[in-house]
Amino acid sequence: MKKDRIEEIAELLDKRGKLTLNQLDTYFPDVSQMTLRRDLLQLEQAGRIIRVRGGAMSVKEVQKVSSEPYAKKTAMHTDEKIRIAQKAASLIEENCSLFIDGGTTAMCLAKELPDINIHVFTNGLAVAIELAQKKNLNVTMLGGQVMKENLSTASPVAKSYFENTNFELAIISASAFTPENGFSCGSMVEADLLKMTRQKAKAMYMMLDSSKIGKIMPHTFARLEDIDVLITDDEFPADLKEEFLKRDIVVM
């Protein structure tokens, strides 16, 4: 039957990542290449695979491809970010309600989050889309003017949102940190939003990869003592770590 075969092809491709027509042909010796081609065409139109010269590849495979070698050029320090995100994700429990910002570290976190029953608020467009893939997870997007650099929203209006929303936990990342200037970012409205987040949330976890240390951005939104947990990588300077521990902030 046609449907079954198409389904089987899709599964094969998901497993193998990529297949040539000849490989497919050996899997399905009882139909012609032309038929397989037509099947692939259908799968492509359904958005499930990408046809490439010689065969096809699964969309999932493409996503893998995109995350690894590409990462190094576009977004730097991705490996650290992923590890930080994994640590952060491990802290999240079912049935909680949390805020995640819209930065790239937050995006990594979104990918690492388990598909369990939690409610997530975010101001990141890409983060929201990523989270929308998860069936058990509930996402609320904060509205506002879209900042093109980082695909996040922020606007004074966004504040009105917070009036009726509650979350226990805010997990955010900063663009820059120094002990003197605290955690800072480049946009005032964003800083505003994050400050408000701090007030709303019972606890605040900060994701900070060590490349951000020593940098200063125009708008500080939290000081060292405002956070409850600092999630960072192994390069994090020991003396700085002391500063956090002194204030009873968990560093991991």
Next chain:
Amino acid sequence: MKKDRIEEIAELLDKRGKLTLNQLDTYFPDVSQMTLRRDLLQLEQAGRIIRVRGGAMSVKEVQKVSSEPYAKKTAMHTDEKIRIAQKAASLIEENCSLFIDGGTTAMCLAKELPDINIHVFTNGLAVAIELAQKKNLNVTMLGGQVMKENLSTASPVAKSYFENTNFELAIISASAFTPENGFSCGSMVEADLLKMTRQKAKAMYMMLDSSKIGKIMPHTFARLEDIDVLITDDEFPADLKEEFLKRDIVVM
């Protein structure tokens, strides 16, 4: 220089999603196809693009496609949608302020919109991201709970947004239409939002591809006489067209 060209190709692909070699050739008339091929090969090895028969596509584009439930809709009736979107885009003038919904037709419109100084409000995540690519255009995302089926937001809270915002024009699309039941969609909160949009906007343009005609969805958000312009395709039934014209609605 080679590097620059490769970079340029990558950017082009990110914007256009997909390009054939011939298209690339017209963009870079001073190098041979073979060179462009080699460039694409390099980009592929860097994981930034996927080479497909005839050309290449950006990894980002693929990731969009992979938003699966969304992808299925995206794939359907695309040609009509693009043509409708082009018509709609041609109606938009500089310095105006408009609302676009989050549906797939709206997504096509987002792609067709010229990069001029306009302000767009939307409740579609993908639409917002698409529009954020344009430098001169201003985007505001409406917040709310994210509906996973169509990557749009809608929630009673969203209404509060509208209190301080103004736009002249709303260009929206319906999931279903019959003369008796008007324009309808599947979600109550979404219908609510669109009704409110109607009140806020001076004019409402409706994009409706003919495949939607005769279908009924649970929640009507506008009746035939509520709209000012109907943008549709060539398959639109003549008798129905009469109904609109009778009410002084422009049909195009």
Next chain:
DNA sequence: CTTTTCCATGTAAGATATTAACACAGATGT
């Protein structure tokens, strides 16, 4: 200042993959 080497590029032939066009058989509905 020359010579060498290397790299980006161009050309064209040959290999490969894809589409298009037509044909056929079995299923489905009238």
Next chain:
DNA sequence: ACATCTGTGTTAATATCTTACATGGAAAAG
């Protein structure tokens, strides 16, 4: 039993891709 449709196969025509080799100019070596 007839028409129709859908899935399939076959082949030729077309389009695309790769390979191999040639060229020219810039950087490196002499």
